[in-house]
Amino acid sequence: xxxxxxxxxxxxxxxxxxxxxxxxxxxxxxxxxxxxxxxxxxxxxxxxxxxxxxxxxxxxxxxxxxxxxxxxxxxxxxxxxxxxxxxxxxxxxxxxxxxxxxxxxxxxxxxxxxxxxxxxxxxxxxxxxxxxxxxxxxxxxxxxxxxxxxxxxxxxxxxxxxxxxxxxxxxxxxxxxxxxxxxxxxxxxxxxxxxxxxxxxxxxxxxxxxxxxxxxxxxxxxxxxxxxxxxxxxxxxxxxxxxxxxxxxxxxxxxxxxxxxxxxxxxxxxxxxxxxxxxxxxxxxxxxxxxxxxxxxxxxxxxxxxxxxxxxxxxxxxxxxxxxxxxxxxxxxxxxxxxxxxxxxxxxxxxxxxxxxxxxxxxxxxxxxxxxxxxxxxxxxxxxxxxxxxxxxxxxxxxxxxxxxxxxxxxxxxxxxxxxxxxxxxxxxxxxxxxxxxxxxxxxxxxx
Numbered sequence: 001x002x003x004x005x006x007x008x009x010x011x012x013x014x015x016x017x018x019x020x021x022x023x024x025x026x027x028x029x030x031x032x033x034x035x036x037x038x039x040x041x042x043x044x045x046x047x048x049x050x051x052x053x054x055x056x057x058x059x060x061x062x063x064x065x066x067x068x069x070x071x072x073x074x075x076x077x078x079x080x081x082x083x084x085x086x087x088x089x090x091x092x093x094x095x096x097x098x099x100x101x102x103x104x105x106x107x108x109x110x111x112x113x114x115x116x117x118x119x120x121x122x123x124x125x126x127x128x129x130x131x132x133x134x135x136x137x138x139x140x141x142x143x144x145x146x147x148x149x150x151x152x153x154x155x156x157x158x159x160x161x162x163x164x165x166x167x168x169x170x171x172x173x174x175x176x177x178x179x180x181x182x183x184x185x186x187x188x189x190x191x192x193x194x195x196x197x198x199x200x201x202x203x204x205x206x207x208x209x210x211x212x213x214x215x216x217x218x219x220x221x222x223x224x225x226x227x228x229x230x231x232x233x234x235x236x237x238x239x240x241x242x243x244x245x246x247x248x249x250x251x252x253x254x255x256x257x258x259x260x261x262x263x264x265x266x267x268x269x270x271x272x273x274x275x276x277x278x279x280x281x282x283x284x285x286x287x288x289x290x291x292x293x294x295x296x297x298x299x300x301x302x303x304x305x306x307x308x309x310x311x312x313x314x315x316x317x318x319x320x321x322x323x324x325x326x327x328x329x330x331x332x333x334x335x336x337x338x339x340x341x342x343x344x345x346x347x348x349x350x351x352x353x354x355x356x357x358x359x360x361x362x363x364x365x366x367x368x369x370x371x372x373x374x375x376x377x378x379x380x381x382x383x384x385x386x387x388x389x390x391x392x393x394x395x396x397x398x399x400x401x402x403x404x405x406x407x408x409x410x411x412x413x414x415x416x417x418x419x420x421x422x423x424x425x426x427x428x429x430x431x432x433x434x435x436x437x438x439x440x441x442x443x444x445x446x447x448x
Contacts, residue, residue: 004052006025006026006267007028009029010053011254017254019046020257021264027043028055030056052085052086055089057072057088059095062093063128065316073132074135086139087172101313109327109385113323116151116319117160122161122164122168123312127308129171146179149337152337157194157197158189159193173199181211181230185213206245208231210226222249234246236274238270248267327346353380354372357389360389364396368411394423397418
């Protein structure tokens with residue numbers, strides 16, 4: 001496994017700070033935020049200095065019921081090549097559901113959602129991972145994610161699920177110790193048990209990040225300092241096997257460079273301190289449980305090279321579509337889920353949509369002022385994403401304009417101009433006709 005050292009997540013907002021930090025061996029960049037042919041100057045300068053850059057994908061949805069999208073895989077492969085990356089990383093999650101497989105509306109989560117730890121879901125994930133591995137020019141590592149809720153009827157622990165995935169596919173692991181802490185608070189899962197069960201030799205690197213607890217729920221915000229509990233889990237992991245790399249993630253509310261440097265120093269000290277301790281003996285309760293019998297369709301430890309039955313994909317797809325519809329479209333929660341936790345997740349998804357749309361289209365909060373956030377949250381309550389965040393911004397603006405909002409005529413004219421400059425050709429049909437009629441009426445009012 002290649003030694004990466006200590007790194008930090010590269011973000012445009014802290015690009016200058018990252019370049020100036022001492023002792024940064026490598027950086028990770030969100031793959032969807034860069035273009036292979038137009039890399040940011042800051043990343044190019046880092047590469048010229050010999051700093052390794054790893055692309056970190058968030059949109060493949062390898063845990064989803066559908067096979068990975070060839071276009072998304074090709075884009076990720078091109079970015080890995082352009083960056084000269086030694087590996088690429090993604091998540092064990094689903095990000096969309098519905099569509100032809102389930103004969104239901106296609107839905108986008110705009111977020112990483114947990115897959116059920118069942119044998120069916122594992123079979124689907126393994127086949128999707130193998131498809132991705134064949135399409136990528138470098139090794140793939142997958143990250144465990146944080147979750148606010150638990151799927152009913154799960155058949156494997158997190159550690160067992162990851163161990164099975166590695167055994168069947170040979171994929172590497174990106175272990176996020178902050179996510180282990182999140183799942184400990186939110187789902188009662190023991191981080192030590194997960195670490196004891198997973199194959200530490202498959203770890204490519206480790207994520208460390210901060211979060212915040214509100215009303216007994218831990219939110220993996222990446223916008224707060226790394227808490228001692230997360231460093232304790234990092235120490236536990238490093239006492240079992242020295243990780244090839246450790247990376248600090250920060251995605252919002254960026255602190256001064258000195259604070260980032262202090263967090264990196266704490267991470268280095270934690271890993272060094274764990275490495276000099278004697279190897280720990282596992283107490284009985286933490287030992288991995290005896291393998292549970294797998295169903296006929298998914299034998300334990302099988303190489304998993306045969307194609308997944310279409311019925312298995314459909315079962316997984318129906319379950320994921322029902323859950324996602326409850327989270328983003330207001331349909332009833334599927335049986336067996338904690339409805340209170342799903343409401344928390346629904347609010348978190350809407351808040352994330354509002355925040356990301358504000359970043360990709362900063363003109364909207366500027367035009368709408370203090371009314372932006374409540375207006376967007378009301379819009380998101382019953383209108384799922386139908387594309388990316390830029391599409392979401394256009395749809396939100398379109399929704400406001402058709403409703404005759406905002407009430408202030410100056411703000412409405414500004415929003416109209418913003419929308420017209422970006423909307424492009426509208427599709428035919430009833431919706432298109434309504435939009436064109438609204439546009440014509442608005443232009444007419446402006447001219448008057």
